Amino acid sequence: MQAMNALVPLAEGFEEIEAMTIIDVLRRAGVDVTVAALGKSPVTGAHDVAVSADTELDAVHERSFDAVVLPGGPGAKRLCDDERVKKLAQRLAAEGKLVAAVCAAPIALEAAGVLRGKRATVFPGNALPSAELVEEGVVVDGNVITGRGPGVALEFALALVEKLVGRAKRDELARAMLVTT
Amino acid sequence: MQAMNALVPLAEGFEEIEAMTIIDVLRRAGVDVTVAALGKSPVTGAHDVAVSADTELDAVHERSFDAVVLPGGPGAKRLCDDERVKKLAQRLAAEGKLVAAVCAAPIALEAAGVLRGKRATVFPGNALPSAELVEEGVVVDGNVITGRGPGVALEFALALVEKLVGRAKRDELARAMLVTT
Numbered sequence: 001m002q003a004m005n006a007l008v009p010l011a012e013g014f015e016e017i018e019a020m021t022i023i024d025v026l027r028r029a030g031v032d033v034t035v036a037a038l039g040k041s042p043v044t045g046a047h048d049v050a051v052s053a054d055t056e057l058d059a060v061h062e063r064s065f066d067a068v069v070l071p072g073g074p075g076a077k078r079l080c081d082d083e084r085v086k087k088l089a090q091r092l093a094a095e096g097k098l099v100a101a102v103c104a105a106p107i108a109l110e111a112a113g114v115l116r117g118k119r120a121t122v123f124p125g126n127a128l129p130s131a132e133l134v135e136e137g138v139v140v141d142g143n144v145i146t147g148r149g150p151g152v153a154l155e156f157a158l159a160l161v162e163k164l165v166g167r168a169k170r171d172e173l174a175r176a177m178l179v180t181t
Numbered sequence: 182m183q184a185m186n187a188l189v190p191l192a193e194g195f196e197e198i199e200a201m202t203i204i205d206v207l208r209r210a211g212v213d214v215t216v217a218a219l220g221k222s223p224v225t226g227a228h229d230v231a232v233s234a235d236t237e238l239d240a241v242h243e244r245s246f247d248a249v250v251l252p253g254g255p256g257a258k259r260l261c262d263d264e265r266v267k268k269l270a271q272r273l274a275a276e277g278k279l280v281a282a283v284c285a286a287p288i289a290l291e292a293a294g295v296l297r298g299k300r301a302t303v304f305p306g307n308a309l310p311s312a313e314l315v316e317e318g319v320v321v322d323g324n325v326i327t328g329r330g331p332g333v334a335l336e337f338a339l340a341l342v343e344k345l346v347g348r349a350k351r352d353e354l355a356r357a358m359l360v361t362t
Contacts (some may be wrong), residue, residue, distance in 0.1 A: 015205075016201040016204065016205045017198070017201055017202050017205045017206075017335075019201075020197040020198055020200075020201040020202075020230065021198050021201075023197065023228060023230055024196075024197045024198045024226075024227075024228045024230070024331075025198075027228040027229065028228065035230070042223070042231075042233055045205075046205075047204060047205045047208040047209065048208065049201065049204055049205070049216070049232060049233070050223075050232070050233035051230060051231070051232055051233075052223055052230070052231035052232075052233075123359075124359075137359070137361055148359050149358055149359035150205075150335075150358045150359070151335065151355070151358040151359035151360035151361055152359060152361065154198070154331075154332065154335075174332070177330055177331045177332040178304075178305075178318070178329050178330035178331070178332040178333060179332035180318055180332055180333065
């Protein structure tokens with residue numbers, strides 16, 4: 001079986017814990033993760049950590065992916081305003097692929113119109129007018145997975161693994177990483 | 182009051198979630214964090230994410246810090262073998278400053294001889310012969326804080342904040358980050 005692949009767009013001001021947890025956990029699960037800078041690499045996070053992207057978004061945004069996963073932080077506004085991210089989320093959602101976002105980043109899925117009628121969550125203080133807003137840590141509704149903040153980043157990433165690879169791999173990773181919840 | 186300062190040495194093969202959680206949470210708490218590459222920057226983690234360090238360890242290992250915090254991952258072996266890390270941990274421990282490590286990295290504190298008689302934890306499969314080994318997620322014993330693995334990275338980082346800045350800041354951050362445990 002070919003490995004699933006996922007795109008993680010990285011905008012200046014990304015939340016470091018969220019981005020790193022998504023990338024790390026998906027790679028542990030054997031998912032082929034492409035980290036793509038919205039602009040130039042390296043990309044600096046909200047807490048001044050600069051991370052090298054694998055590529056630039058311009059080079060990959062029209063490719064085929066099994067998932068797009070958006071980290072939060074102040075950089076979420078940039079994801080929200082980016083036409084490439086919007087079109088990519090729309091295309092993957094239309095294909096039934098996984099679209100996911102954590103913390104403030106579900107606003108970018110809202111902007112793309114892919115949350116319509118979906119149960120979803122977002123960092124407090126953000127609005128998702130087209131969705132059915134749920135105040136839970138991680139919300140899975142079909143091909144849409146949303147998480148509420150950095151405190152649930154690991155649970156969110158494990159939910160992505162369950163969706164893309166399966167429950168057994170999710171449980172195996174949770175045990176290996178000594179996840180206590 | 183002057184901000185507390187902490188050194189986070191980064192070795193090739195560091196665990197990304199752990200390193201990023203330590204840096205992110207301490208900076209959220211107002212701690213002045215210096216990320217120092219054992220060799221050259223950027224430094225590549227265990228899951229192929231390259232992170233830019235603030236400086237190289239050679240430039241700062243003899244400076245004064247309120248804490249040294251060691252991320253785990255396969256890179257922990259390099260921390261363990263590094264004479265600068267060993268001497269720094271010994272000096273800070275002798276001064277009553279905070280020495281902390283998560284996942285496999287407590288083996289570097291063991292190698293430095295600063296765990297003698299202390300309650301401490303480490304990722305399963307590693308030995309801490311001089312310490313009183315405790316199978317808990319996060320263990321605080323005086324100026325030594327150890328954590329067991331990536332699944333408790335956030336709890337570990339919040340314990341560092343409680344020690345360096347205080348309980349109120351720890352609780353404020355846990356709420357702001359939507360930590361559920």
